[in-house]
Amino acid sequence: MKTILLGAVAYDPKVVGIWDIIRDYANENGFKMDYVLFSNYERQVDSLLKGHIDIAWNTNTAWIKTLYATNNKAKALVMRDTDINFTTKFVAHKQSGIKSVSDLKGKIFGLGSLDSAQAAIMGLYYLEQAKLSLKEVSSFVKPQADETNIIRFNSDMGKHGDTGRSEFDILEAIRKGELNAGSIGSSTYVRIMAEGSYPEIESFYTSPGYCHCNFSVLPDFDEDVAREFSSMLLSQNEQKNRPEIAKMMSMEGLNEWVKVGENELAGYKLIYKAMQEQNLLENKL
Amino acid sequence: MHQHSIIMGNIPLGKFFFLRLENAFLLAEKGDIFELLSDYDNLENDLLSWCNFKGEKFLEKTKINNSFAYKMLKNSSTKFHAFDPKLSIAPLENGLSARGAKLENASPHYHFNLSVKDEIWSDNVSKIYQESKSSQWNASTDIAWHDIPKYNPSLEFAIAQIMTYLVENEFSALYIPSKFLPTISPFYHEVPLLLSSVIGDEARHIEVFIKRANATGLGLQYSTLTTQQSLYTLYKEQDYLKSSFLLHIMGEGTFMDLLSFLENYAQDEPTKNLLRLARKDEGRHVAYGMGHVKSAISNNPKRIELLKDAVFRRKHYLDELSGESSLLLESLALFAGGGDSASNFSFGFEAVEDLKQKMEKNRTKRLVECGIDEDLAHDMSKSHTPNFM
Numbered sequence: 320m321k322t323i324l325l326g327a328v329a330y331d332p333k334v335v336g337i338w339d340i341i342r343d344y345a346n347e348n349g350f351k352m353d354y355v356l357f358s359n360y361e362r363q364v365d366s367l368l369k370g371h372i373d374i375a376w377n378t379n380t381a382w383i384k385t386l387y388a389t390n391n392k393a394k395a396l397v398m399r400d401t402d403i404n405f406t407t408k409f410v411a412h413k414q415s416g417i418k419s420v421s422d423l424k425g426k427i428f429g430l431g432s433l434d435s436a437q438a439a440i441m442g443l444y445y446l447e448q449a450k451l452s453l454k455e456v457s458s459f460v461k462p463q464a465d466e467t468n469i470i471r472f473n474s475d476m477g478k479h480g481d482t483g484r485s486e487f488d489i490l491e492a493i494r495k496g497e498l499n500a501g502s503i504g505s506s507t508y509v510r511i512m513a514e515g516s517y518p519e520i521e522s523f524y525t526s527p528g529y530c531h532c533n534f535s536v537l538p539d540f541d542e543d544v545a546r547e548f549s550s551m552l553l554s555q556n557e558q559k560n561r562p563e564i565a566k567m568m569s570m571e572g573l574n575e576w577v578k579v580g581e582n583e584l585a586g587y588k589l590i591y592k593a594m595q596e597q598n599l600l601e602n603k604l
Numbered sequence: 605m606h607q608h609s610i611i612m613g614n615i616p617l618g619k620f621f622f623l624r625l626e627n628a629f630l631l632a633e634k635g636d637i638f639e640l641l642s643d644y645d646n647l648e649n650d651l652l653s654w655c656n657f658k659g660e661k662f663l664e665k666t667k668i669n670n671s672f673a674y675k676m677l678k679n680s681s682t683k684f685h686a687f688d689p690k691l692s693i694a695p696l697e698n699g700l701s702a703r704g705a706k707l708e709n710a711s712p713h714y715h716f717n718l719s720v721k722d723e724i725w726s727d728n729v730s731k732i733y734q735e736s737k738s739s740q741w742n743a744s745t746d747i748a749w750h751d752i753p754k755y756n757p758s759l760e761f762a763i764a765q766i767m768t769y770l771v772e773n774e775f776s777a778l779y780i781p782s783k784f785l786p787t788i789s790p791f792y793h794e795v796p797l798l799l800s801s802v803i804g805d806e807a808r809h810i811e812v813f814i815k816r817a818n819a820t821g822l823g824l825q826y827s828t829l830t831t832q833q834s835l836y837t838l839y840k841e842q843d844y845l846k847s848s849f850l851l852h853i854m855g856e857g858t859f860m861d862l863l864s865f866l867e868n869y870a871q872d873e874p875t876k877n878l879l880r881l882a883r884k885d886e887g888r889h890v891a892y893g894m895g896h897v898k899s900a901i902s903n904n905p906k907r908i909e910l911l912k913d914a915v916f917r918r919k920h921y922l923d924e925l926s927g928e929s930s931l932l933l934e935s936l937a938l939f940a941g942g943g944d945s946a947s948n949f950s951f952g953f954e955a956v957e958d959l960k961q962k963m964e965k966n967r968t969k970r971l972v973e974c975g976i977d978e979d980l981a982h983d984m985s986k987s988h989t990p991n992f993m
Contacts, residue, residue, distance in 0.1 A: 404656045406649075505653040512650065513626065515619025525649035528656075559681060560697075565710030574659025574680055 322351040323544060325534075326363045326372040329356040330481035333570055340567040341552075350551040359477025360434070364388070364602045367537065374548065377535045378479035379405075379436045380599070383591050385535050387600040392538035395584065396545055397552050399573035401506070403583060404528035407441040408508040411500040412493055413521050420449040420524050425464045427456075429489040429501030430471050434599070435480025436529070436590050438489070439471065442502025444593035445526050459497045470498065483507050490517050506572070530586030533579055552576045605635045612642045613671075617650055629660060633682045637663075640674040647674055655679075683708050687791075694719035694791030702793040718844055719789040722903050726895030729794045732888045736801040739888070741881050743812040748874045752819050755871070760820040762938035763875075766866065767817035768825045769932050771810055773859065773993040776835040777889070778806035780851050784844050798892060805885040812878045830929040834991035837918045845900055845907065846914040852893020854915070855993040856886050857970050861963045862992055869940040869955070894974060901975040908976055912984060919987040928990040963992065 327338055338354045345352040355372060357363040360381040367375040368388055374396070377385060385393045411417040417426065428446065431438025446453055452466045462468040472488040480486070489501035494517065505525070511517045534552075536545060556575040558564045568574065577583070594600050610628050615621050628638060640651070648665045651674055655662040659680035666673045684706040687695050696713040698705075718724050726732075755763070781799045788796050817824050838855065841847040863883035870876045900907050933956060938944055941952025964985050971981035 400659055401657050404652075406653060408653070506657060508650075509654050509657050512617055512654075513619065513622040515622075518618055521617070522650060525653070560709045562710045562712050572657070 320351055320544070320547075322353055323373045323548065324371075325352060325354045325374045325376065326357055326366060327354060327376040328360050328363055328378075328478060328481065329358060330475075330478045337567055337571050340563050344555065344558075344564070345548075345551050348551055348554065350547055352548075360384075360479050361477060361602055361604050365604055367535065368602070370537070373536065373540065373544075375535045377533060378481065379529070379531050379533075379587060379590050380434050380440065380479045380594065382533055382535050383587060383594055384600060384602040386587075386591070388602055389538055394536050394538065394540060394545070395533040395579040396536060396549050397576050398530065398533040398579055398583060399571065400575050400577050401573050402531035402533065403577065403586060405437065405531040406505040406528055407437050407445065407526040408503055408505055408522040409442070409445075409500055409524035410490070410493065410503055410508065410520050410522050412496075413519055415499055417500055418523050420446070420451070422523075423449075423451060423467045423500060425462055425466070426499035427459055427462065427468045427470060427497070429492055429498040430469055431485030431489055431502065432473050432476055432478070432480055433471060434476060434478075435485060435504075436531070436593075437504025437506075438480050438486050438502055440590060440593050440597060440599065441526055441529065443469070443597065444589065445524075447596075480504065490520060493520055527589075528586065529590055530583055533583075549578055553578065605637065606633065608632060608636060608638045610638055610640045612640055614643045616644070617647065622654070625654070626658075629658065629678055629680070630683055632678045634678055634680065636678040638676045638678065640676065641668070641671050642674065643671050645672045647672070651676065681709070685709070691791070692721045694721075694789035698789060698791045700790055703791045714789075716789040717787040718784065719791065721792055722900060723844060724788055724792060724795045724896070726795075726892050726899055728891060728895040729798050732892050732895075733794065733798045733801060736798070736805070736885075736888055739884060740804075741808070743808050743815060743878075746881070747812065747815075747878050749815065749819060752816075752872055752874050755820075756943060758938060758944040759942065760822060761825065762935040764817045764820040764822040765825045765931060765935040766939060767813045767820075768827060769831060769929070769935075770813040771817070771824065772827055772831055772835060773855075773991075774806050774809040774813065776838055776993065777851060777856065778803055778810065780839060780841075780847055781806075784847065787844075802889050802892070805889070809882050809885065812882065816875065816878060826931055828929045828931055830925075830927070831932070831991050833925050834922060834989045835993065837921055837989075838993065841914065843910070843914075845897070846910060848893050849897050849911050850914060850918070852889050853897060853970055853974065854967065854988050856893065857890045857967060858963045858988065858992045860886050860890060861959065861966055865936075865955070865959045866939065869942070871942065890970075894970065898974045905975070908980070911976075912980065915984045915987050918989065922989055964988075 327334060334356060342352055342354055360378060363375050364381050364384050366372045367385060375381065382395060409420065417423065430442050433439055453469050454462065454466050456468045456470060459470065460468065472485040474485045474488055475482045486503040486507045489498060489503060490511065492498040493501055508522060553576050555564050559568065608628060610624060612621060648662065652662040655676060661677040661679045663675040663677055686706045687698065689703050694716065697707050697711045699711045699714055701707060781802050785796055785799045790796060814824065838850055841850060860883055863879050863886065867876050867879040867883065870879060936956045937949055937952035939952065940955040941948035967985035967988060968981045971984055972978055
């Protein structure tokens with residue numbers, strides 16, 4: 320068997336530690352694998368499409384770009400349990416009086432990085448579903464009473480929201496009173512609630528669940544290798560008592576690996592639709 | 605499966621709320637059900653998100669009178685487990701916790717070299733530790749330093765020379781257990797605690813012997829090659845059982861006879877007192893070593909071969925070097941005789957010869973007590989280093 324080359328995006332230095340553990344585990348268990356790190360998901364998707372890498376650890380946005388580029392034939396193998404039922408949360412200051420999406424009329428709303436499903440793509444999608452009159456602006460100007468001004472925080476573009484930086488930009492702007500509300504992902508929301516780092520902020524809307532990352536491959540990826548790769552990862556679920564596996568799972572934010580099935584794939588449908596509406600399907604380098 | 609209630613009342617979502625929730629799930633077993641009671645009726649979305657990230661399951665919300673019950677399932681694996689306290693090998697996951705604690709999964713493995721009970725244990729370990737706590741003394745305040753008289757220069761030198769020798773021997777007794785201490789699994793926590801007290805005792809002895817050397821006005825004198833070579837063979841021993849045997853039984857056992865001899869011939873009360881106190885401490889160290897070796901031998905009599913080998917190899921090595929420390933022997937004879945006149949010295953020299961015989965006899969007795977047959981015990985005793993330690 321040839322050595323399978325896996326790509327991941329280096330959104331943080333800790334990524335090296337995570338993939339070292341997974342690579343070593345794979346090789347110890349007879350699955351020959353190495354990894355390369357990219358600085359952004361567009362380059363990773365391009366490399367997958369060109370066959371420079373065999374498997375890509377993709378965000379939902381990167382997966383959908385891959386799907387679009389392969390006429391919807393690319394395959395997703397495995398994901399984290401925490402990639403299922405991911406949600407977008409709309410948050411506001413507890414004393415803002417904003418209790419539902421309809422209260423956003425006449426308010427300034429923050430969206431995170433353009434390429435982040437949780438902080439921007441799905442946030443915008445659900446704002447539009449609510450039939451608000453949205454107006455993209457570039458400074459904190461007070462909107463008309465029947466309009467909602469949208470401000471984007473395009474930080475760390477290319478990382479598809481992995482760094483969470485744009486979500487913290489939104490939280491800071493709400494804290495300062497520059498924004499009335501904003502869109503963040505459920506992972507950041509759970510983290511700030513548990514840490515108590517923004518006690519003045521609460522969530523007034525939770526989107527329906529959708530899926531986040533997965534291991535994506537091209538349509539012609541060898542099925543036996545796909546099966547071996549999936550079994551290798553899934554076997555780690557029984558190895559959680561090994562310190563390095565527990566460490567990797569905690570760093571990568573999962574409780575267990577899950578095989579991608581029809582239900583999981585359905586969790587990407589609305590993101591696909593939202594990306595189509597927002598003209599984001601094409602993988603632009 | 606257990607049912608748990610978490611009464612949150614009016615605690616709002618936030619750090620404290622999640623701390624309680626997190627800990628409740630942390631300590632529960634997989635499959636346990638939680639009913640979280642809150643005054644707030646809008647927590648389901650946030651609890652659902654929390655459960656998703658933690659690998660738990662949110663089940664349902666129901667209204668009970670004026671409050672709301674949020675039902676959740678512990679779906680993630682059980683995180684803590686207890687170990688059988690009777691285990692004869694410390695569990696790898698035990699890490700730095702003491703026996704009896706429940707350990708969280710995936711704790712780092714320390715790989716303590718000494719994690720087999722049989723290799724370190726002595727049944728009297730707790731008893732000796734208790735005695736140690738009630739026998740502590742202070743080398744500064746418990747010795748009447750000002751009552752030490754001045755002696756003639758040759759006796760003062762003998763005292764300073766003996767103290768110099770005692771200090772280096774006590775350092776070996778301080779460093780050897782220190783070397784092994786951090787390699788013992790805390791699963792058998794009684795042993796590291798006892799060794800800590802041994803180390804404390806030896807530090808006090810070093811302090812008191814340096815102070816006594818200084819009280820002669822001469823300070824520390826000559827450290828001889830013979831003593832250093834003998835202690836070096838003891839120090840470099842890597843096996844704990846052999847080391848414990850050589851140090852506590854052969855060395856400190858012999859040392860007790862030496863301290864008793866010195867106490868007997870010391871001419872002033874403060875010096876007698878400090879020697880007596882040091883000997884009492886050494887008695888506990890010998891008792892641990894005896895208990896340890898005795899139990900190791902009774903569990904596996906073949907270990908006698910190991911101990912025999914340790915003694916004879918050490919003798920063989922030392923035989924190639926020098927023999928007795930002439931400086932020490934002369935000082936001991938002077939000390940016992942009380943001066944350097946011919947008659948004093950000849951009396952003292954006889955006393956030292958008697959001491960050596962007594963040491964050999966007592967060593968044999970201790971070895972027999974440990975379970976070694978008399979002939980071998982006698983041979984081993986005779987092969988002990990002429991440095992005493």
